Amino acid sequence: MKLPDLDYCAPASLEEVVALLSANADAKIISGGQSLMPVLAFRLNAPSVLVDLGRLQGLDRIEIGADHVRLGARVRWIDIERHPALRTAQPLLVAMIDHVAHTQVRNRGTVGGSLAHADPASEMPGFARLVDAVIEVFGESGPRELSAEDFFLGPLETVLEPTDVLTGVRLPAWPAGRRWGFQEVARRRGDFAMAGVAVCFDDGTDGAVHDMRAVAIGAGSTPVRLSGVEAFLEGRVLTAELAEAAGATAGQEVSPMVEDAGEADYRRALVMTLTARTLKQAAGLEQE
Amino acid sequence: MGNRTVEFELNGEAVRVEVEPRTKLVDCIRHRLMRTGTHVGCEHGVCGACTVILDGESVLSCLMLAVQVEGRSVTTVEGLSPAEGLSPLQASFRKHHGLQCGFCTPGMITAAHALLTREPDADDDRIREAMSGNICRCTGYLSIVEAIREARAAYGGASSMPAGEVAAQ
Numbered sequence: 336m337k338l339p340d341l342d343y344c345a346p347a348s349l350e351e352v353v354a355l356l357s358a359n360a361d362a363k364i365i366s367g368g369q370s371l372m373p374v375l376a377f378r379l380n381a382p383s384v385l386v387d388l389g390r391l392q393g394l395d396r397i398e399i400g401a402d403h404v405r406l407g408a409r410v411r412w413i414d415i416e417r418h419p420a421l422r423t424a425q426p427l428l429v430a431m432i433d434h435v436a437h438t439q440v441r442n443r444g445t446v447g448g449s450l451a452h453a454d455p456a457s458e459m460p461g462f463a464r465l466v467d468a469v470i471e472v473f474g475e476s477g478p479r480e481l482s483a484e485d486f487f488l489g490p491l492e493t494v495l496e497p498t499d500v501l502t503g504v505r506l507p508a509w510p511a512g513r514r515w516g517f518q519e520v521a522r523r524r525g526d527f528a529m530a531g532v533a534v535c536f537d538d539g540t541d542g543a544v545h546d547m548r549a550v551a552i553g554a555g556s557t558p559v560r561l562s563g564v565e566a567f568l569e570g571r572v573l574t575a576e577l578a579e580a581a582g583a584t585a586g587q588e589v590s591p592m593v594e595d596a597g598e599a600d601y602r603r604a605l606v607m608t609l610t611a612r613t614l615k616q617a618a619g620l621e622q623e
Numbered sequence: 624m625g626n627r628t629v630e631f632e633l634n635g636e637a638v639r640v641e642v643e644p645r646t647k648l649v650d651c652i653r654h655r656l657m658r659t660g661t662h663v664g665c666e667h668g669v670c671g672a673c674t675v676i677l678d679g680e681s682v683l684s685c686l687m688l689a690v691q692v693e694g695r696s697v698t699t700v701e702g703l704s705p706a707e708g709l710s711p712l713q714a715s716f717r718k719h720h721g722l723q724c725g726f727c728t729p730g731m732i733t734a735a736h737a738l739l740t741r742e743p744d745a746d747d748d749r750i751r752e753a754m755s756g757n758i759c760r761c762t763g764y765l766s767i768v769e770a771i772r773e774a775r776a777a778y779g780g781a782s783s784m785p786a787g788e789v790a791a792q
C-alpha cells in the first residue's frame with residue numbers, strides 16, 4: 336500500500352500548473368487527495384508527477400451573487416458545512432454535501448476534486464447535473480466553461496483534458512420558496528451512497544409543479560437526470576399517488592452499474608423508493 | 624525521485640526530515656521521526672486509525688504526503704499526552720473502557736480532541752457523527768461515546784454525567 340515512485344510540485348499559479356501538466360504526459364493534479372491517494376495506494380494509477388493545487392490563491396472562495404453561487408475548486412466539504420449563508424442560499428446543495436464522507440475526509444476533500452473524479456455515487460456531481468451547473472476550466476488555451484450536462488462521460492471519466500484545471504463551479508441562484516427533497520441509502524452514514532435521489536421544483540400559483548428536476552446518484556455510469564419523471568410531473572399537482580407512479584418511472588430510467596445482477600436490481604428498487612419519498616418530502620406530503 | 628527536505632512542527636517541536644516525495648505523512652511520522660503512536664490500519668482512508676491533527680483539523684495521515692505539511696503544524700497522540708499520567712480525555716477512555724486492544728485508540732483520541740476543542744458541547748448524535756470515520760473492532764463504540772461525552776467538561780463544555788450517575792455518587 337505504498338505509493339508508486341513519483342515527483343511532487345506545488346506551483347503558485349494556474350499557468351504553471353498547466354505548463355507542468357503539458358510538459359509531463361502522465362502528470363496528475365492532486366487537490367484534497369481523498370480519492371487520488373487511495374487510487375495511488377492501490378497502484379491503480381502511477382503518475383510521474385503530482386501537481387498540488389494547494390498553493391494556488393483564491394480557489395477556495397465561496398461567492399454568493401445575485402444570480403449564482405460560485406464555489407472555487409478548492410472549497411472543501413467542511414467549508415460548505417460551516418458557511419453561514421450557504422444553507423439559505425443553496426439549501427439542497429448543503430443537505431446533499433452533509434452526506435459526503437466522514438470528518439477527516441471532509442476536512443480535505445474538495446468540490447473540484449469530486450467533480451473531476453466523477454464517481455457516479457458522489458453527491459456533488461449529482462447536484463451539478465440537477466441544477467445545470469456551469470463548470471469553469473483553465474486549460475492550455477486559457478479559461479473556458481462547460482455545462483454539467485456535457486461534463487460527465489462515465490465512471491471516473493469526464494470531458495476534461497489531461498492539461499485542464501477545474502477552477503470552479505457556478506450554481507444558478509436558488510429561487511426563494513423552491514421545494515426540494517434528498518435522500519440516499521448508504522451502509523453507514525458518510526459512506527458512498529448505494530443510491531440516492533434529489534428532486535426540486537417551484538410552486539406555481541395554480542398549485543402545480545414547475546421546473547421539475549430529478550437526479551439519481553449511484554444508479555448509472557454517471558449521475559442520471561430522471562427526465563421521464565420530470566416530464567411526467569411537470570405542470571401537475573403532486574399527490575402521494577403521483578409520487579409513487581413517478582418512482583416506478585424512475586426505475587425504468589436507471590441502469591445501475593454493478594457486477595452482481597441482484598445488487599443492480601436492489602439499487603433500481605432504491606431509486607424507485609427514494610424518488611417517491613423525496614417527492615413527498617419536497618411536497619410536504621405524509622410519508623407512509 | 625530525489626529526496627526532499629520538509630520542515631514542519633510536530634507536537635510543538637520544529638522538525639526537519641528528508642523524505643521521498645511519495646512518502647505518506649503517516650510513514651514519515653512513524654518510520655522517519657519514530658513517533659509510533661499514530662497507527663496504520665487500512666492505508667486507504669477507511670479506518671481512521673492514522674488520524675492526526677493538522678492546524679487544528681483532524682485529517683488522515685495515510686491520505687497525505689509528508690511534503691504537503693511543509694510549514695504546517697501536526698499533532699499526534701503523543702502531543703496530546705502529558706509527560707506523566709493521562710490527559711482528561713485519555714483518563715475518560717480508561718474509565719469508560721473506551722479501548723480494548725488499543726489499535727484504534729490513537730485515532731480516536733486525536734479525532735475526539737479535534738472535535739471537543741472546536742465543539743466542547745457536542746451531544747451524543749454529534750459525537751457519533753464526527754467519529755463515524757473511526758472504526759473500532761473491539762468496543763462496540765458505546766463506551767467510546769461515553770468517554771468522549773464525559774471528557775467534554777475538560778474542554779469547557781457541558782458537564783455531562785447523566786442524572787442517575789450523579790445521584791449515585
Ligand SMILES: Cc1cc2nc3c(=O)[nH]c(=O)nc-3n(C[C@H](O)[C@H](O)[C@H](O)COP(=O)(O)OP(=O)(O)OC[C@H]3O[C@@H](n4cnc5c(N)ncnc54)[C@H](O)[C@@H]3O)c2cc1C
Pocket residue numbers: 363364365366367368369370371372373388408434435436437440443444445446447448449451452456457458459495499500501502525526527528667668669
Ligand atoms: C472513506 C471515504 C469516504 C468517502 N465518501 C464519499 C461520499 O460519501 N461522497 C463523495 O462524494 N465522496 C466521498 N469520498 C471522496 C471524497 O469526497 C473526495 O474528497 C472527493 O471525491 C475528491 O476530492 P479531492 O479534493 O480529495 O480530490 P483528489 O483526490 O485530490 O483528486 C481526485 C481526482 O480529481 C483530479 N482533480 C482534483 N482536482 C482537480 C481540479 N481542480 N482540476 C482537474 N482535476 C482535478 C485528480 O487529478 C484526481 O484524478 C470519500 C472518500 C473516502 C476516503
Ligand code: FES
Pocket residue numbers: 662663664665666667668669670671672673674683684685686
Ligand atoms: S490507515 Fe489511514 S484511514 Fe486507515
Ligand code: FES
Pocket residue numbers: 721722723724725726727728758759760761762
Ligand atoms: S480497541 Fe481494538 S480496535 Fe478499538
